[in-house]
Amino acid sequence: MGKKATTIDVQIAKLRSRGMILDLDIEKIKEHLLDIGYYRLGFYWYPFEVDAKHNFEIGTKFSTVIDLYYLDVDLRYILIKYINRLELNFRTNLIYWVSTNYDNNPIWYTDNTIMSFAYLKDIKSHYNNNFKKKNLLINKHHVNNPLDKYAPCWKTFEYYTFGSIVKVYENIIDDEVRKLVSTQYNIKKPVKLQNILDTLVFVRNSCAHSGVIYDLHIDEGVVEMPSYKFNNDYSHSLDAAIKALLYVMEYISLDRKKELEIKLDKLFNKFKANQTIKTIIEDKLGYVYSC
Template sequence: MARRKIPYNKRATTYEEQITILRRHGVVISDEAKAREYLADIGYYRLGFYLYPFEKTYPRLDSGRSHNVILGTRIEDAVALYYFDLDLRNILHKYLSRIEVAIRTVFIYELSTKYSGDPTWFVCPSVVKPDFIANFPTAAYNSIKRNDVIKRHHKIYLGQYAPAWKTMEYMTLGNIEILYDSLILNKDKKLVSNRFGEPATATFKSYLSAIREVRNACAHGKTLFDLNLFTGIRRGKAGNFQGINRHTFREAMAVVDYLLKKISVNRVKDMWDDIYRVTELLYAKAPSLRPLIEDKTGIIIPEIEEKSEIQNS
C-alpha cells in the first residue's frame, strides 16, 4: 500500500536557527561563528547527508528514523566527511576520465575497422538496433553537431552524420553505453569487452553502467561514499558481486580498479595513493569514521610494510 502523502509545511531557516536545530539533535558545536561558516559554505541540507552516518538510527530512512546523533558527534566530524567525499570525487573524476577515453577509443577502433566500408556504422540497420538509429538525432546528434569539429565536417562533406571517429568523440558515456547495448551482434560487443578482459558482454555492459553512474555522481556533487547504484553490477572478472552488494560504491570501486588496471598498472597505483592520502587525512580528523568508510568504500589503508611492497612491485 502506498504511503499517504501529506502537505509540506517546513519553512526556510536562518543560520542561527539551523545551529539550534543541530544542537537539538545532539551535534556538538563549540564555535558558533565557525559553524555558521560551515553552513554558509556547505549548506544545511547538504551537510545533513554527511551527518546521516552519525545518526543513532542510521541507515534507516523510514518513519522510524531519528535525526539525533551519537553522543559526542561534532559538526567538524560531518565537515571532515564532506571534504573527504569532495576529495574522493575529484580524484575519481580524473581516473574515470582515463577509463572513459580508453573505452571510447577501443569502441571506435574495433567497430570502425570491422565496418571500414561504412564510416557511419553506428546508424547502420545491419549493425545497430532500429530504436537507437531512430532516436539518435534527438538523443545525441543534435547536441553533437554543435561542436566546431562537427560543424566544419558538415561544411565540407555530404551526409547526415560525421564518421564514427569524429561523432563518437562527442558522445556522452551514456550514449556510448546505449550504443554498446544496441549492437545487434554479440560478437561485435565482444570486440570491445574482450579488449578489457571481460568475455561476458552483459557483465561488461554493467561495468559501463557503474562507471557512468559514479562519473555522474562525481560531476554533479552527489554523495559518493554512500552511493547506491541504480543498476546492479554483474559477476565477472572485476568481482563475484552478489545481492545488495551489486549496487554499492564498494563494488563500483572494484570495477574502477579492474578497468584501470587493464589500461595502466601505474595509474592504478597513482589512484590508490591519492585515495589513501585523503583517507588518512579524514581519519586524523574523525577517527570514528574508519569502520564506516572501510565498509562502504572498501578503502583499506595498507600497513607501512604493505605500502613498501606495493611501491616496489
C-alpha cells in the same frame, strides 16, 4: 505546505538541541552552513542520527560531519579523473574495433543492420542541425561534405557524452562485434562490460553533479570480477564500483591503476586517526587499513 525556511541561528540551535557538539568556532560553523547548506550537510550527519527525531549519537561533533563532507568532495575529484581516463580509452577502442570490423562503413552507428531499432529511432533527434552547428569539427565536415547526412564515427563520437558512447555499445546487434571491445578489458562476455560501464557512467554523473558519493547505492549491482572481492559481498556500493574501475584500469594502464590506488590510500589514511570516519570508510567503502 512544507517546512518553512530557517535562519542560521535557528539551525545552530536545532543541532545543539539534538545533541551535536559544536566544537568549531561559531563563526566557522555559520560559514559552513552558509557555504554547504543545512539540508546538504544532513546527508553527512545522517549516519550519526539515532532516532526519528534526528537526535545524534552521544559525542557527535560538527567537525566530524565536516570531515566526512570533505572526504566525499576529495573522493569525487579522484574518481571523476580516472573515470574520464576510462571514457577516453573506451571511446577509442569502440571506434577502432567496430570500425575496422565494418571497414567500408564509417557511419556504421546509423546502419540498421548493425544498430538496434531502439537506438536508431532517436538518432535523428540527436544528430540534428543544432548538433552539427554547435560542434566545430562536425560543422566543418558538413560544410566540406554537404551531401553527407552524418560524419564518420571518429568525428561524431568526440562530441558524445560517456553515457551516449556506452549506449552505442549497448545497441550494437552483433554480440561478437561487442566482444571485440570487451576482450580489450579481459572480459569475455559483453554484458559484463556493459554492466561495468553503466555503473561507472552512474558514478561519473553523480560525481559531476556533486552527488553524495560515500553512501552511493547502485541499483543494478556490479558484476563479479576475478581477483576482486566486494566488501561484505555487497555489489551495490561505491566499494564495488571502485573495484570495477580498478579492474578495467589494469587493462588501460598499470601505472594509472597504481596511481589511483595510491591516491585512494592517501585520502583514506588521512582519517586513520579519526575512529568515527575510519569506521565509515571501512563499512561503506570496504577499505582495509594496514596496521
